Amino acid sequence: MAADACIGVVGVSDAETQAHTIRLELVDEPGELLRALAPIADNGGNLLSVFHERGHLTPRGHIPVEVDLESTPAQFDDIINALRENGVNVTQAGSERYGEEVTVVLSGHLIDTDLSDTLSRLESCASATLADFSLSSEEGTGKRSSARLRLAVESGSVEETLATVREVADEKDLRVVEPFVGVA
Amino acid sequence: MRLAVLGAGAVGRATANLAAEYGHTVTALADSSGAVVDPDGVNVAAALAHKDDTGTVGDADPADALTAEYDALVEATPTTLGDAQPGFDHVRAALELDRHVVLANKGPVAERYDDLRELAARSAGELRFEATVAGAIPVLATVEGVGAERVNAVRGVLNGTANFVLSRMSADGLGYEHVLAEAQDLGVAEADPSFDVDGTDAALKCAILANVLNDGGYALADVDVEGIADFPGSALEVAAEDGQAVRLIGEVTADGVARVGPRLVPANDALAVSGTENIVQLDTSHAGRLNLSGAGAGGPETATAVLADVGRLD
Numbered sequence: 001m002a003a004d005a006c007i008g009v010v011g012v013s014d015a016e017t018q019a020h021t022i023r024l025e026l027v028d029e030p031g032e033l034l035r036a037l038a039p040i041a042d043n044g045g046n047l048l049s050v051f052h053e054r055g056h057l058t059p060r061g062h063i064p065v066e067v068d069l070e071s072t073p074a075q076f077d078d079i080i081n082a083l084r085e086n087g088v089n090v091t092q093a094g095s096e097r098y099g100e101e102v103t104v105v106l107s108g109h110l111i112d113t114d115l116s117d118t119l120s121r122l123e124s125c126a127s128a129t130l131a132d133f134s135l136s137s138e139e140g141t142g143k144r145s146s147a148r149l150r151l152a153v154e155s156g157s158v159e160e161t162l163a164t165v166r167e168v169a170d171e172k173d174l175r176v177v178e179p180f181v182g183v184a
Numbered sequence: 185m186r187l188a189v190l191g192a193g194a195v196g197r198a199t200a201n202l203a204a205e206y207g208h209t210v211t212a213l214a215d216s217s218g219a220v221v222d223p224d225g226v227n228v229a230a231a232l233a234h235k236d237d238t239g240t241v242g243d244a245d246p247a248d249a250l251t252a253e254y255d256a257l258v259e260a261t262p263t264t265l266g267d268a269q270p271g272f273d274h275v276r277a278a279l280e281l282d283r284h285v286v287l288a289n290k291g292p293v294a295e296r297y298d299d300l301r302e303l304a305a306r307s308a309g310e311l312r313f314e315a316t317v318a319g320a321i322p323v324l325a326t327v328e329g330v331g332a333e334r335v336n337a338v339r340g341v342l343n344g345t346a347n348f349v350l351s352r353m354s355a356d357g358l359g360y361e362h363v364l365a366e367a368q369d370l371g372v373a374e375a376d377p378s379f380d381v382d383g384t385d386a387a388l389k390c391a392i393l394a395n396v397l398n399d400g401g402y403a404l405a406d407v408d409v410e411g412i413a414d415f416p417g418s419a420l421e422v423a424a425e426d427g428q429a430v431r432l433i434g435e436v437t438a439d440g441v442a443r444v445g446p447r448l449v450p451a452n453d454a455l456a457v458s459g460t461e462n463i464v465q466l467d468t469s470h471a472g473r474l475n476l477s478g479a480g481a482g483g484p485e486t487a488t489a490v491l492a493d494v495g496r497l498d
Contacts, residue, residue: 027427061427061450103448105423105430107416134425136418146418148426177419180339180433180447180455 017070019048025062033065039082045071101131102158104165107146108174110135115147121168128153128161185494186223188212188249190274191260192232192241194483195288195315199258199490200228206491214249216261218242223253250277256284256309256494259292263388265404268292275300279307286493288315288486294391298400310497315489317389318342318462319480322492324396326476330468332397337437337467342389342444344460344480345373345380346412346432350446351458354420354429360413372460383411383432383444390434394442402442410445423448429456 026032033052040047048068057063071079110118115135123130132150137143153161162178169176185208189200192215203210209225220231220242231241250257257278261271268291275292278285280303287293292300293313304311314324318340327335341347345367352363364381367373379385387407394402412432423430433447433455449455454475457463462480467473479485 057450061453103426103428105419105448107419132426134422136421138416138418144416144418146416146422148422148428150426175416175419177423177430177446177448179428180431180449 017046017072018076019068019070020076022067022069024065024067026065028063035086036065036083037067039079039086040067040069040071043071043078043082044075045069045079100153100156100158101150102153102161103148103150103179104162105146105148105177106165106169106174107144107177108169108172109143110145110147110174111137112143113172113174118168118172118174119149122149122151122161122164128157128164185209185256185497186211186254187256187258187494188214188252188254188278189258189260190214190246190249191258191262191289192235193260193262195486195490196258196260197232198483198487199260199288200226200232202484202487202491203228206495208491208494211254212249212252213241214244214246215241216246219244219246219249221248221252250274251281254283256286256497258286258288258490258494260288260490263289263291265291265295265384268295272296272299275311276303279303279309279311282308284309284497285311286315286490286497287311287313288490290316290385290388290392293395294388295403297392297395297402301400312493312496313392314493315486317392318464318476319478319482320485320488321462321464321476321478321480322489323393323464323466323476325492325496326466326474327393327396330466330471330474332399333438334469335397335438335466336469337435337441338393338397338464339433339435339455340464341431341455341457341462342386342434342464342480343380343383343432344462345377346383346386347457347462348372348460349381350412350415350420350430350432353415353417354424355458357417357421359417360415378413381411381413383409386432386434386444390436390442390444393434393436394440397436397438398440406442408443408445412446415446424451427451429453431455431457 024036051066128151131152134148137145187203187208187210189196200210200213210228211223212221213226213231218240220226221244235241259271259274271289272292275285293316317323348367349363387404387409390407391402391404420430428448429451430446431449434444436442463477465475
């Protein structure tokens, strides 16, 4: 099942019980918020507030939600793990700070051009890590296939990541479909 | 107002047909091989019937239409690239006679904007070209109303053929060639679809918008273009799994970006229009985002934009 929400985490500390802020992106479907919040109480966390920014959409078309909670560091790790097990991608935890995500689609002879090399080169771009991946191959079109890559990137480095994607794709003669990033 | 209509394709025909309804008189109508001129008003229906029978609207020299009695020239001949001829010379001739010019032909505005502006500056005639961007959608009038200096970016789906192909491939899981053939059968795509699927048509519209936003300086070659020819169905499939659609998006900003390419957009985003619909988004300084959508092509639709321009002439 494809992950349908992702979260960013701010304010991790090594104190006993500490306040944490988690940012989630939810798909606009009934029950999504409840599903995302359940692991907090289930793992001993204390929910402080939920700011549900309905009507405002993230660039990916999801609804941003900001959650404040209290927990110990151990409980916090359990909460993050439980969210991951529920199909929620953690894009920022501990000292890693992946503030943004970017989704791209690559098409062409992905397998023949060494897919794992393609992926590792994108990840070696210092600011990106692969958060989600999906591959589809076409029949009867000369081994053509497409992959969707969701990359977690450090805040402010989307353009740098896209430049790396373009460079690798250009070298391997792959078609890139970039996300539309509207200029504010 | 007395109109000389050059070009008797879908847009020229529809403009000539609808002119009377708007209170105008067509005093000249020409296609590439003939013309009909009458200061008291051309019989449009008869001229178009003549074209259906013989291939041309009349027996007069097409050049006679340019020197006929008219207040505004409607330039609706086919778009050409580079020197944008013969459209550019038609515009020049009319402006040099101090007549108004309304363009549906994208070539001169996209490729020779600065030359056009210079001709217009020396003429008592006015120059308008609403119909060159997104058919019936009043994009340029809206930019004019807001003030080009208060429009920070314009983006959108500017080519209905490419949008039809992408949205139909995605909706029905069909291959590129299959959908393109279907589009040709439906008359949505030309026999030679390269102008649309290579992104050229959308790029011309971006060049025009870039000229309007940045006060000139752009031509087709200044727009970064990637088309959708042979677009892979598998790419649409993996995008859809993540709630994303692919659309051929044109983007122009006040700080000089001008590009066209297939982009991922959320499937429920305003930009993800389906079929042949077009959408244009304006980012404005004081009024946030404006979305304008509707028919981006078609005879009566584009003629509606032409006649709106005629109505704006002094």
